[in-house]
Amino acid sequence: MDDTPVRVLIVDDQTLMRQGLRKLLEIEPGVTVSGAAASGQEALALLATTTVDVALVDAKMPGMDGVALIRRLAAEHPSVACVILTTFDDDEYIFGGLAAGARGFLLKDTPPDELVTTLRRAAAGETVLGSPAAERVVARLRTDPHGTGLEALSAREREVGDLIAQGAHNREIARRLFITEGTVKNHVTALLRKLGMRDRTQLALFLAKHRDQR
Known part of the structure; x- marks a missing residue:
């Protein structure tokens, strides 16, 4: 058995949570x-000089949220396994995180022994889901066997997505749906996060390909 310690980076904007997890x-x-890092940017800076096996990432942080950070880590530090630890068990963070490359998803009320086991398994290359997340994944597979994530979109997000697939820009989408450009931008951000897409071009291609499923 490999006795090498699992090296963990804690990423959470709440000081008490960071200190508590460290202890x-x-x-x-x-x-x-x-x-330990208080933001996604701080985590990326630390990884430039620190060797890490697992990043324990809070999902909801100001600036760069956990899903965005995990997407960056998957691209820039693929050897680092990411585990989301959050108080939010909604589909946006579960499936957005998994699509971005997360190896695990746990709620902050997870028992300490389960947390440690998850870190070790994630470092070994396994994907580990806490009970709420596992239940959501099973439900998703039952309703969306291809795992596209499209059924998690709201009616308005589907409308915006349809227009993006047609090549419409934000101003045109706003005009056709009678909403502001700022609202369109918010919907585009939500679509990217929920579907685990890197950018608008990838999103448009994906939505056009899966048009019949929306």
């Missing part, structure tokens, strides 16, 4: 806390 993990055998 919890530091007493666990086989786990080393390599660092």
Whole structure:
């Protein structure tokens, strides 16, 4: 058995949560806390000089949220396994995070021993889901066997998505749906996050391909 400690980076904008997780993990055998970051940008800066096996990432943070950070880590630090730890168990974070490359999803009321086990399994390359997330995944597979994530979109997001697939720009979408351009931008951001897309071009191609499923 490999006795090398799992090196963990904690990413959470709440000071008490960061400190609490650090103290919890530091007493666990086989786990080393390599660092703690208050934001996605700070986490990326730390990873430039710190060796990490697993990033324990809060889903909802100001600026760069957890899903966006995980997408960056998957592209820039593919050897780092990401586990989302959050109080929010909605589809946007579960499926957005998994699509971005997360190896695990846990709620913040997860027992400490389960958290540690998840970190070790994620470091070993496994995907680990807490009970609420696992139930959502099963439900998604039953209603959306191809795993596209389209059924999680709201009616308005579907309307915006249809127009994006047709090549419409934000101003045209706003005019046709009688909403502001700012509202369109918010819907586009939600679509990118929920469907795990990198940019608008990838989103448009994906939506055009799966048009019949919306």
